[in-house]
Amino acid sequence: MIVVLVEHSQGVFKKKSLEAVLYAAHIAKEMGTDITAVAMGNVPDSEMQTLGAYGAQKVLHTTDARLDNFNSKAYAKVVVAAAQKENAKVIIGLHDTTGKAVMPRVAARLQAGLVAGAVGYPDLSKGFTVKKNVFSGKAFAFVNVTSDTKVISLMPNTFPVVKGEGSATVEQMEAGLSDADFSVKVLEVSKASGSVPLSEAELVVSGGRGLKGPENWYVLEALAQELGAATACSRPVADAHWRPHGEHVGQTGGTIRPNLYIAVGISGAIQHLAGVNGSKTIVVINKDPEAPFFKAADYGVLGDAMEIVPKLTEAVKKFKAGQN
Ligand SMILES: Cc1cc2nc3c(=O)[nH]c(=O)nc-3n(C[C@H](O)[C@H](O)[C@H](O)COP(=O)(O)OP(=O)(O)OC[C@H]3O[C@@H](n4cnc5c(N)ncnc54)[C@H](O)[C@@H]3O)c2cc1C
Incomplete structure (x- = not known):
């Protein structure tokens, strides 16, 4: 049995x-x-x-x-x-x-x-x-x-x-x-805010310090919403309180294995990769051609996140509309 x-x-x-x-x-x-x-x-x-x-x-x-x-x-x-x-x-x-x-x-x-x-x-x-x-x-x-x-x-x-x-x-x-x-009692449970739990998400849109500040996260949230994806982030982003710690992935954060991981403005440090390198497909958006993350990527987009991500969101919208 x-x-x-x-x-x-x-x-x-x-x-x-x-x-x-x-x-x-x-x-x-x-x-x-x-x-x-x-x-x-x-x-x-x-x-x-x-x-x-x-x-x-x-x-x-x-x-x-x-x-x-x-x-x-x-x-x-x-x-x-x-x-x-x-x-x-x-x-x-x-x-x-x-x-x-x-x-x-x-x-x-x-x-x-x-x-x-x-x-x-x-x-x-x-x-x-x-x-x-x-x-x-x-x-x-x-x-x-x-x-x-x-x-x-x-x-x-x-x-x-x-x-x-x-x-x-x-x-x-x-x-x-x-x-x-x-003998150990749970006093309070704070639920993660996202509608898709990160550990179970098949699609994840993740942001790093390249996003410059929490005020720019709306571009990632819009893409995540269009895709039905969860949002994640690198550790410095959570440490700076731009995003909740529940979203931090990597060696000291969560380990995820989504079908698609879109990394935006994340350099691809080994400690970050430790949490995401089981992803089936990795897309990296970064403005530095030397960013180490490109080596681990299945697809790479070289450019400014604030320009690329909204275009990607629009493309997903159009694709979905064409399917209906
Ligand atoms: C013991 C230990 C454990 C750690 N654990 C973790 C962990 O679990 N998870 C984790 O993530 N890190 C962890 N770290 C930290 C890790 O080493 C890196 O410092 C961290 O991952 C870097 O985060 P980042 O890529 O967001 O920032 P940065 O390294 O600052 O990279 C920002 C990237 O954004 C790009 N960029 C800048 N502007 C733009 C733009 N406009 N458009 C597009 N791209 C842009 C830059 O080219 C750069 O590649 C750990 C470190 C240590 C020592």
Whole structure:
């Protein structure tokens, strides 16, 4: 059996969790087994049943209201309880803020080998060998997990999310949670302002110090809105409070793997690239032909951001109008 941790936002499963279920379903098929998803907090049964369309046969649901706010200790306890109940040999989560905190705890509790940041399916012809990111995404490692139980955290946006058919059964699960499991309490949650969550975005428009100041961000926001993209930024931009820190990507910020990353006025320092070099297509707009980012770009536009970006936005508008 494979157990997969799924996350939701206000009762709706996140796209990256559907990706984790599909990933688990692929492995389950190869191993000739089934998958059980683990959901926590306030999620309607109808939403949980939809996980069947992504390959889950069953959902174990722990409703404790204290789980509505993230708590790594309590979440890990629920995942471990589910893994033990299902006698799971593989446990899957995401390599996101939740998974980075929860999956190592789960692996330690189950004495399981952990692959953190997987970007490929396990190769069962070579034991249980999984491709993962190393050195901030600058290289790959192939790791063979030899423990009886295996834990994988999957890099979000690695595989496409395609809905199939089917409905999962839902079962309530008591995980034996006590007050001691909630010794760290979340007092307040500030939601990111953008309409598309950065970690799940397939398209990202990002700005650097070349934008000169927060008053110029409207050009990036207009392009992002037209594309249905999330916005991101380099670290100095967040440090200067031009943009919220939740948008900062790189070695010390978020790691993203969108289908398209448009970098505007960003030099392409190695610490920035560490967070974005898993992007499938990179477009760089910069006025300096020597900017290092051009070396990592699939497409480069040499010129002033304040001239190029509005033209690009207009072109996207026209393209969309032509499609209607
Ligand atoms: C330990 C450590 C960790 C770090 N972590 C991160 C991190 O996580 N993320 C991160 O981003 N950085 C990080 N940094 C900082 C990193 O080294 C760079 O300093 C930073 O990425 C540079 O940001 P920038 O490209 O926005 O600014 P700059 O380096 O100042 O580049 C601005 C770019 O804009 C271009 N430009 C200027 N005007 C225009 C215009 N009108 N039109 C078009 N282009 C224009 C310039 O040619 C230039 O290439 C870290 C540094 C250290 C030491």
